[in-house]
Amino acid sequence: DGGITQSPKYLFRKEGQNVTLSCEQNLNHDAMYWYRQDPGQGLRLIYYSQIVNDFQKGDIAEGYSVSREKKESFPLTVTSAQKNPTAFYLCASSMGGASNQPQHFGDGTRLSIL
Amino acid sequence: QQQVKQSPQSLIVQKGGIPIINCAYENTAFDYFPWYQQFPGKGPALLIAIRPDVSEKKEGRFTISFNKSAKQFSLHIMDSQPGDSATYFCAASSIAGANNLFFGTGTRLTVIP
Numbered sequence: 001d002g003g004i005t006q007s008p009k010y011l012f013r014k015e016g017q018n019v020t021l022s023c024e025q026n027l028n029h030d031a032m033y034w035y036r037q038d039p040g041q042g043l044r045l046i047y048y049s050q051i052v053n054d055f056q057k058g059d060i061a062e063g064y065s066v067s068r069e070k071k072e073s074f075p076l077t078v079t080s081a082q083k084n085p086t087a088f089y090l091c092a093s094s095m096g097g098a099s100n101q102p103q104h105f106g107d108g109t110r111l112s113i114l
Numbered sequence: 115q116q117q118v119k120q121s122p123q124s125l126i127v128q129k130g131g132i133p134i135i136n137c138a139y140e141n142t143a144f145d146y147f148p149w150y151q152q153f154p155g156k157g158p159a160l161l162i163a164i165r166p167d168v169s170e171k172k173e174g175r176f177t178i179s180f181n182k183s184a185k186q187f188s189l190h191i192m193d194s195q196p197g198d199s200a201t202y203f204c205a206a207s208s209i210a211g212a213n214n215l216f217f218g219t220g221t222r223l224t225v226i227p
Contacts, residue, residue, distance in 0.1 A: 105157030
């Protein structure tokens with residue numbers, strides 16, 4: 001089955017700790033995205049990548065880092081610099097390219113502070 | 115600054131009713147307007163999308179109406195069912211903006227049996 005797999009489903013972070021959220025897709029999509037979802041605020045873009053080995057900051061990139069070493073993988077690290085990391089994190093992918101293509105989402109990772 | 119404004123925040127309708135969710139935008143460069151449906155604990159799923167060269171698009175019980183001059187678009191759900199109870203998000207993007215989606219704040223819909 002083609003789709004986007006996010007893991008883990010739930011994650012807990014201790015103070016001063018970095019944690020990494022996994023996102024894998026087998027849709028052969030070029031573009032991948034990370035969003036943060038907070039109650040009442042919709043989805044906000046953290047980072048995006050249009051192609052392997054390239055990524056750009058979104059609206060709320062501070063305290064986060066990403067890598068894109070493989071087409072199918074786009075992990076997100078929530079660093080200790082992110083002071084309010086508790087949220088629902090969503091990964092998405094799309095065909096990319098010059099024309100708008102629909103974004104398809106994984107089922108998210110819920111991150112909480114211990 | 116919210117690029118896409120969505121209302122209402124929540125909506126309750128009886129089964130068979132027609133809930134309407136509205137969105138407005140300012141950026142005239144937006145050229146793609148999708149709607150997503152999200153169930154608790156799940157990621158958003160693409161429901162229907164429209165481009166500004168048409169004023170209406172239907173897919174099953176879901177209809178998007180688009181008013182380019184007013185910079186507004188809305189989602190209508192015909193013959194709503196309890197299974198439609200979910201949070202709905204409108205969004206907008208532009209080719210110039212690298213296909214990055216700007217989301218509304220969501221509408222929680224409850225359909226009462």
